[in-house]
Amino acid sequence: MVLKEDECDIGKIHGESNIVDAHNDTILKLIEEGPFVTMTRGRFDSLGNEKGFLQTPVTLSGPSNKSKVDLSKTIEGGVNCLIFSCCVSPNYNAPLIRLLQYLDKLHSAIETTKGIRLATTYQELEEALQDSQIAALISVEGGTPLKKEISVLRTINKLGVTSLILTHFGRTSLGDGSGKDFDSHLTNFGRSVIKEMNRLGMVVDLAHLNQRGFYDAIELSKDPVIVSHANVDKLVKHHRNLTDKQLRQLANKGGVIGLSFVPNFLMENGNKTNSKASTKHLLNHIDYLKDLIGIDHIGLGSDFDGGGGLSDLKDISEFPNLTKGLVERGYSPTEIEKILGENFLRVFKSVLPYQ
Numbered sequence: 001m002v003l004k005e006d007e008c009d010i011g012k013i014h015g016e017s018n019i020v021d022a023h024n025d026t027i028l029k030l031i032e033e034g035p036f037v038t039m040t041r042g043r044f045d046s047l048g049n050e051k052g053f054l055q056t057p058v059t060l061s062g063p064s065n066k067s068k069v070d071l072s073k074t075i076e077g078g079v080n081c082l083i084f085s086c087c088v089s090p091n092y093n094a095p096l097i098r099l100l101q102y103l104d105k106l107h108s109a110i111e112t113t114k115g116i117r118l119a120t121t122y123q124e125l126e127e128a129l130q131d132s133q134i135a136a137l138i139s140v141e142g143g144t145p146l147k148k149e150i151s152v153l154r155t156i157n158k159l160g161v162t163s164l165i166l167t168h169f170g171r172t173s174l175g176d177g178s179g180k181d182f183d184s185h186l187t188n189f190g191r192s193v194i195k196e197m198n199r200l201g202m203v204v205d206l207a208h209l210n211q212r213g214f215y216d217a218i219e220l221s222k223d224p225v226i227v228s229h230a231n232v233d234k235l236v237k238h239h240r241n242l243t244d245k246q247l248r249q250l251a252n253k254g255g256v257i258g259l260s261f262v263p264n265f266l267m268e269n270g271n272k273t274n275s276k277a278s279t280k281h282l283l284n285h286i287d288y289l290k291d292l293i294g295i296d297h298i299g300l301g302s303d304f305d306g307g308g309g310l311s312d313l314k315d316i317s318e319f320p321n322l323t324k325g326l327v328e329r330g331y332s333p334t335e336i337e338k339i340l341g342e343n344f345l346r347v348f349k350s351v352l353p354y355q
């Protein structure tokens, strides 16, 4: 989007900021519909196609109105660091193969899209930003493909995965997801995964984790942790949102929450298809967090192509609308830069290997 002349200060702040979007599911739009690997139970539409995938996938270079993240939209939105997440449904009976298909697709999409560069170390991230490239990081959402094999963690790290969301909605071998919360602690395997992630310099992502597991992970991790995409429970009751206690502990650990743009996490009665959720609601969550835990722990994790999208922030090209809202609510340029990206960059710098 192009800002009008009287909005040039907003444009200046936005244009000079490093902007991190800590979570998208765009891989689902880039890869051919499944199943390549037989699933044990249904997630299919009436035609037998797996839900969530396009009949004809789009490319990362775009442009396409079928995905909310592509090169031109990302440039237009001024976003220069993206975390592409690979969420493997536990319904696959060969989840590791499905993950390898995702990783293969993401690598080739990034390699063939001029302007986007994979970053697996902090130096690579820093260099991409310095060269005015969009830095792409890869995360895995849900520990399902790991089963109980720590060797898988080490290997996917070598394949460019720099962060792991321990669970998705349900239970994995690492712990309970917030959608199926049996009030369990992290498993012994989950604990060993966190220790190994600390050793490898991987970012521990506690989005989707149940509360007891969340506190275990905070206590155990020697590094700051992130919650890449979630919102504030005090404002909208949802198992995916964080309570004040969780938020305080996250901040005490030096971590960052990436606020999602998912309507039903942001406003009561929000839904994906007919939502009135807007940046106004997102800004309410930011205001609340600033008061509760301070400006240094707030970031953004849109969840575009996985349920994220607001009436005035429909895709990544509309990120400047958020900066405009922050300016209008009186946030200083330094505070805005922190929210837009510097807070996440601080954590990445402290966790990822430099070289």
Ligand SMILES: [Zn+2]
Residues within 6 Å of the ligand: 141, 207, 208, 229
């Ligand atoms: Zn998610």
